[in-house]
Amino acid sequence: MKDNNNLLTQTLADVEHVKVHGRTTGCLAPLTLFWTGSALELNLTGTELWVEIEADYDLYEPWICMEINGVPVSRQMVTGGRRWIPLFRGMSADKVKNIRVITEVQAMSGDPACLFQIHAVKYDGTCLPVQEQPYKIEFIGDSITSGEGAIGAKEEEDWLPVWFSAVQNYTAMTARSLNAEYRVISQSGWGVLTGWDNNPQMNIPQYYEQVCGLLAGERNEALGARTAYHFEAWQPDAVVVNLGTNDGGAFYSPGWRNPVSGEIHKQRLNEDGTFNSDDLAAFEQAACNFLIKLRQKNTHAHIVWAYGMLSIPMMPAIYRAVDAYVRLTGDRKVSVFQLPNMTEDTMGARSHPGVKAHEKAAEALTGYLKELLA
Template identity: 70%
Template sequence: MVAKEGARVIELENIEHQKVHGRTTGERSPLTLFWTGSGVEWNVRGSELWIEAEAAYDQYEPWISILVNGEWVSRQMVTAGRHWICVFRGMNAEVAKNVRIVKDVQAMSGDSACRLQLHAVKTDGDFLPVEDKPYRIEFIGDSITSGEGVIGAKAEEDWIPMWFSAVQNYAALTAGALDADYRILSQSGWGVLTSWDNNPNANLPRYYEQICGLLTGEKNRELGALEPNDFAAWQPDAVVINLGTNDGGAFHSPAWTDEATGETHKQRLNEDGSFNREDLKAFEAAVERFLVKLRACNPKAQLVWVYGMLGLPMMPAIYRAVDAYRANSGDRKVSVFQLPNTTEETVGSRSHPGALAHERAARDLTGYLKELLPPVTVKG
């Protein structure tokens, strides 16, 4: 590391003014970034800023993006070990810069060694207060919400962290358009009842009440990933749920077998290719149960179930489940919104929605959420 003379090292726990994004523990020495889109934000008045990051992994390395004054200026892999990374240098020392360090890659349930932590900064400047945004939005989803496929050529098919983006995905873009702070809980291949390959353990509702309970391994347990989430500390104005795509895919995938018990699980198709009604009802019941859990954890939030960027096969079942929840609970702050389908022009890598698809989805969703969110109170 070559930093400006006079720059000083400050541990994160000693920075008075900073905003931490994403679910995590109260530990700041170091700060562990679990979910996609998680990170840290500062207003820095100085000419230079470095961050000290630490990464570990067996298969899937973390990536980060750096935003300065709201603009995406850098993206890079964080290789294993502890490193100093330059955020900016040579800037006007008298002008405050808003800086965000964003974890681009989802929590990797398939790699128990994968982790990303921030230890300290090195700067010649000072940290100024970071104001909260007028809204808070939580996004829950699968690979689409993880931003898989946003980066990379259409020909790319390797399942690697390089093709994920937490900056260009619809969640970040929607939050930006609404001037909202946001959190993302997402996992590629997972659903509300089962994963794409019929694994009933790979569903987001099972782990929703933990900080990041889908992670495995003793190290993640030590870091607090399995601890209960403190919902009182961060209450959203809206929860956007984008699940169902993988549940639909499960109907067309082979049965999943539990290696420990030998039990199998399969979402079945009828002989004519339609969905088995009994299995479809199990999906609808899972949607309704998740809405009950979401309302218990987020008593005042708008609950918006969104779907459609990779087809609409589960949309009738989603509508039925949401209608059943509304009828049984009397809850009127819950709705369904259809996102625009991905086309040949908007597809990205790995046959997933590309940047153009996410931009279009964000525009549509932003317009819808504006109708639901309370008006911003002007400070005076």
């Protein structure tokens, strides 16, 4: 259907060539984007393009970035409701534009009402196929991988969606350098065994096999967030795990009390300030078990445990966990890579890595992955 401006309006399900990035259920009516870095990508001619979006939230509003031909041209908060937003107008009609609408904010486990959907597009050109990229990479991590603090001044300390960025992020930078399609599974404060506050429910591995199982609420369940993820449909060439920072932080945080059972969980320090050996062993076992799960679901991928950026207290334990996994399985496509540490010069908001730190991490990781993927 064309409007008064001669723009063709189509639901996403009716558009011939649509590329979706990030874990989804496959539904295009509408398309729900759950994870940070998830995106709608189009190649099209024409002078004008609008996208119909819908958002909701109680606490943490979605933010999106719009890219044209690989360059960010706008970034905005998405307030509640359903509306049309313009991506461009007045451009040369015959030139093909590569367009991406990217979710900048992580899946908000702390706000069951948080929602971002794309319903339809309207444009005056032709939609063309999106070229497949030679590699696929999955990134798994915490606040660093969610891009918390990648945008914003150093003095910013409020925990707000505005300080998150999927684009000014080592994941997007690495993927761009390798010409790779990528997906991100990340959550601020979460770990392999426990979250930063010793909460054992805040661990990524228990939700890894679901589309986006860490999201709560009836609506997210109805949208398919907790359904089984179809790994066979998207097999990565590399899986990059950047976890352990919050597991290490838990040793210095108070114990977490289970509100139902009253049980207290705590990663303990010895009297001399070193990590308790039993608690370290529990972390190592959790990391080894996660590697087993990752290999079961990603049969040919190189698995790289990339750790650093916010110091490396858990590095010895990560090495031991990877060594234990290799001895157990004989799998030689698993390795450890140390990311460059954040400095005062590369710090961003909320005492997290800023864009300079992400650039340095991406540069180092790109070089390492190039060797593996070659």
